[in-house]
Amino acid sequence: MIRESNPSVIRRILHIDMDAFYASIEQRDDPTLRQRPVAVGRSEARGVVAAASYEARRYGVRSAMPSRTAQRLCPDLIFIPPHPEKYRAVSAQIHAIFSRYTPLIQPLALDEAALDVTDYLGNFGSATAIAEAIRRDIAQQTQLTASAGVSYNRFLAKLASDQNKPNGLFVITPKQGPAFAASLPVEAFHGIGPATTAKMHALGVRTGADLKRCSMELLRAHFGSAASFYYYIARGIDHRPVEPHRPRKSIGNETTFSQDSNDLPTLLTILEKLTVKVWESCLQRKLTGCTVTVKIRTNDFQTSTRARTLHDPINNQHMLFVAGKHILESFFPLPRPVRLLGITVSGLVPQDKADTQLRLSFLDPS
Structure with a gap:
């Protein structure tokens, strides 16, 4: 059950954020990487940093940074290829720990979540004590550290979790x-x-x-x-509830090219491959949608998106590709060559509901 946000009730919200999650897992699993600057990602010319250890961050290395830039900032940077399945497994461990303390958990990423403990203080007596207990459990069971923010709403709890990183806790009271x-x-x-x-x-x-x-x-x-x-x-007010079963908003995929391109046939070939992956994800989740968004990033790192909302939900991969093709063509002539291309489906609905809508649309004489 989702708690209805009541402004008269002082809520106790936690924001738990793992510290350099992907990089910390790699350092945990390989002792030779500990205390060394590590980047999760690919070191090749077109590579991008997915995550950086705190040792690497001291040199200015950040996630989403081109790998070559990161290497210039930190010549001793060690690149480790990502291991998504391992990260998801550790994330599941962490979320299992959360569930011991409250059922009101809103996952925000593999490495962070918002928790409402207002009605679940129990013997702990305070949200701060629960946050400390969660951080202790995470350290004991995963050998990783987490930072926590404690406040009376989600916005401030998120800000608080950033204040004492890594491995810290910060509290913002209603008065503060x-x-x-x-x-x-x-x-x-x-x-x-x-x-x-x-x-x-x-x-x-x-x-x-x-x-x-x-x-x-x-x-x-x-x-x-x-x-x-x-x-x-700006007034420290945020009435958004913690939503444990927040519906997924979009399904997408993108890729960074090994070589920039402004050739439409080449980009359409890449787009078709992306739509295959996106549609497979839609089928796995039994979801589809009416809105298609195409994203491009040019070689000067400027990102643009354009979207098209269809009358009926998408019901096959070809329909998705055709919608994406029309959007991609609308970007032409391109101002500069493209280095990244992506496509996303949003406005999601269950596929069985979409199939019913489509059948009814054929029966509608109007």
Whole structure:
């Protein structure tokens, strides 16, 4: 059961975030990697860092960074190929630990989750004590460390989990929340990315305090439907519940090329291979959707997306490819060669429901 968010109830929310998860697992499993700068990813020319150990981060190495850039920053960087199945297995261990303390768990990634322990304090007496117990269990059972944030809402708990990394805990109380949010630069707020940060800076909004001075009308004029979220988080307010069974929003796949391309036939061949993988994932999950999004990243690392919403849900791989083909063609002429291409299906519905909708559409005389 999902707790309904009641503003009059002071919630106890935890945000648990594993420390350098992929890299830490590799260091745990290979003692020769410990205390050394490690990057999970491929070292070749077109490779990208998927994760970096804290030793590597001291040199400025970060996830999503091109491997060649990472190597220039840290010449002694050790690249380890990713092992997704191993990471998923450890993630399952961690989530099993969470479930001992509360049924209200919202997975956010393999290495992090939000937990609502408001009604599950039990003998612990406080959310902070539960967070410490969870971190202790994780360390004992996985030999890995986790950082935790404790607060009265999800937004602040997430910010708190970043404060004392690695292997730390930070608490933001209801009295501290508004002032804490006001003190931060807007780029530190989760949910405000680089593009939105740039727009806010152009408006003279650089801190939470600046954001708090903006009226709802001003925010709506510049940020549309996100205005309400920005308005309230600047005040330390976030009523979003922890949703244990949040439905999946999209299924997608993307690839980075070994060589940049602006040749449409070449890109369509790659797109077709991606649609095969995406449709296989849809079949495995028994899901489909009406919205298709194509993503490209040019060789100057500028990313663009375009989407198309179909009248009926997609019911086969060819239909997905045709929709993706039309979107990809709309990018032409390309400003620069492409280094990454991706396709995503969203607006997901169960396939059996989609099949019923499709049958009814054929029967509809209108």
